[in-house]
């Protein structure tokens with residue numbers, strides 16, 4: 001029987017051996033490597049990687065599963081927006097000013113280090129050495145210090161610049177590579193250098209009005225986008241996990257802020273999630289507690305049904321991809337880790353040899369994004385819904401005297417009118433009171449053409465604000481946005497670690513137990529020997545597999561059959577078909593399963609049918625073993 005994933009994943013991954021396998025099989029490789037190795041190279045290629053053939057195929061297969069799981073199964077509206085973005089859009093979205101990490105400079109070497117990662121890495125290394133006695137000269141840590149370090153690590157995402165500066169000083173944290181003291185942390189903008197968004201969301205927000213129309217005005221609905229994004233990472237040292245250019249798949253789900261129930265909540269409400277909520281983190285806990293989504297939403301651990309629904313769908317996606325459920329947790333953001341406007345945020349974190357890594361972020365961003373873009377452009381990003389019964393409301397209305405405003409404000413008149421139109425009712429009430437009391441209301445506007453003005457006094461001859469009663473037949477609101485965002489490269493790398501193991505009887509033989517649907521190549525076709533009669537049979541079978549839509553490779557090299565299979569176990573090829581002299585006689589072939597190495601024998605057509613059913617997930621290997629004749633007694637390496 002094929003070993004189950006949990007039996008495969010017993011041990012901690014030896015990263016150097018594991019990454020050597022991935023590089024050997026060209027899952028990925030360092031970008032611009034030959035230039036980096038040349039003597040006159042002065043650039044910086046850290047955090048930049050190229051995917052090779054199996055890496056590309058795996059990435060594409062993950063994207064396919066993602067697209068089916070969300071866009072198709074949830075009727076999402078997919079868009080593909082440009083990456084190059086005008087600076088004004090990024091300024092409005094808050095990325096230029098707020099998207100900052102804290103960074104420390106090593107003044108001697110000139111290196112920049114991300115402050116939270118620096119503290120984390122140094123304390124982890126001290127714990128490792130001080131508790132396990134890894135280095136003879138490192139003192140053992142006392143219980144109080146161990147507890148203190150663990151407490152800091154559990155709250156590491158909770159420190160701001162001052163907090164990190166304090167930790168660095170108090171614990172004498174230095175650049176581990178040079179042992180130099182570092183300068184106090186300063187905020188560093190991850191995107192300033194790139195002028196491209198750190199995600200794919202802005203294009204989705206900016207098209208909100210058109211997408212709502214496309215959905216016949218029906219709420220709630222979601223848009224989705226898959227695209228490259230760029231980050232000016234300070235110290236990209238964690239392989240594929242922290243890169244400067246990566247594929248992001250993002251969903252923006254637009255929902256009524258007063259009703260965040262989800263129509264399909266019952267489909268996921270019974271699922272159990274391993275949750276590490278805010279309270280647990282504050283008390284220094286690192287082991288999650290398991291709760292059903294229903295319990296978590298009802299007890300307000302998760303803010304609302306829609307957010308709970310998406311956490312459930314994220315869990316299902318990750319399991320479908322083959323992520324080990326014992327290496328998955330959902331960690332809630334601390335209050336000061338979230339943007340001020342966010343209501344709640346959870347990260348799906350996967351355990352890797354680099355520690356727990358955020359692979360999916362899932363945030364309720366309230367109405368922030370739509371509101372800021374709407375205010376800046378004057379485009380109403382609102383939903384209008386018919387009320388069951390008309391309602392009387394008192395409403396403030398502001399009118400700008402256009403005849404006077406035009407000559408007085410010239411090219412700024414339109415900006416002022418736009419700012420006025422975007423005011424909400426409480427602001428209009430305040431301005432009306434100001435106008436009555438002082439004869440002038442002060443309007444806040446985006447930067448005017450002189451480059452300095454951001455407030456404009458509007459006297460009574462220019463501005464009137466009146467209150468009138470209206471009969472409302474529709475309700476108008478700006479939707480809240482729930483945003484799950486998936487770092488495809490991080491998922492890919494974590495998945496590879498989760499499915500990696502080596503044969504107990506030969507630790508040098510690595511295997512990647514990728515689910516068949518995800519594997520870059522589904523079948524390796526091998527002629528048993530170099531005999532000239534067998535190779536055409538292998539190509540005939542490959543053609544047959546091709547017609548059935550199954551990706552295969554023929555390996556007719558002179559290497560032993562065991563070696564040829566071993567090479568393909570390393571790229572995760574789930575099945576192998578051997579053609580031999582019996583094939584010449586009766587057309588039968590053997591089918592080998594990667595994890596168990598069990599082989600069955602059947603006719604060509606039967607075997608191609610079985611492979612297709614296995615790849616499509618409509619049949620199990622146990623089912624195939626029950627149907628076809630199991631080959632007994634022969635060990636793979638002895639076959640030649």
Ligand SMILES: Nc1ncnc2c1ncn2[C@@H]1O[C@H](COP(=O)(O)OP(=O)(O)OP(=O)(O)O)[C@@H](O)[C@H]1O
Nearest residue numbers: 231233241242243246358359360361485486487490
């Ligand atoms: N440098 C990176 N390399 C690869 N993937 C990344 C990187 N930064 C973010 N991601 C992915 O993009 C997703 C959304 O980005 P988000 O802004 O939420 O991450 P983040 O909080 O900046 O991540 P981190 O705290 O690890 O830097 C993350 O869940 C992650 O999967």
